[in-house]
Amino acid sequence: QVQLVESGGGWVQAGGSLRLSCAASGRTFSPYAMGWFRQAPGKEREFVAATRWSGGFTYYADSVKARFTISRDNAKNTVYLQMNSLKPEDTAVYYCASRKSIMYSSSYYYPNNYDYWGQGTQVTVSS
DSSP states (O other), X not given: OXXXXXXXXXXXXXXXXXXEEEEEEOTTOOOXXXXXXXXXTTSOOEEEEEEETTSSOEEEOTTTTTTEEEEEEGGGTEEEEEEOSOOGGGOEEEEEEEXXXXXXXXXXXXXXXXXXXXXXXXXXXXX
């Protein structure tokens, strides 16, 4: 079994920055990909960013391109989400997810394609 634990959320003013971390544990942790999703109250969970665990490929939602950066530290089994120029519409619970097996590039964007999820961390951006 794989456990994912997010941290780094909090409250920030518009224009500020936060860095989220997702630490993974479990004897079987050897993902194909890791992703970040978010869910605002009353809305569906939406894709934010993803990366192939072996490196070389990253994917972003249009709404966060040029503001957010996903990165990973394979030695620490940790994936990060650096969020800059935050906007009030970025307010949501942010979830980390992992995918065990290979998937097409077009599949990274859909939460149903991920196998394990963290408990989420709240990000609140005030105007």
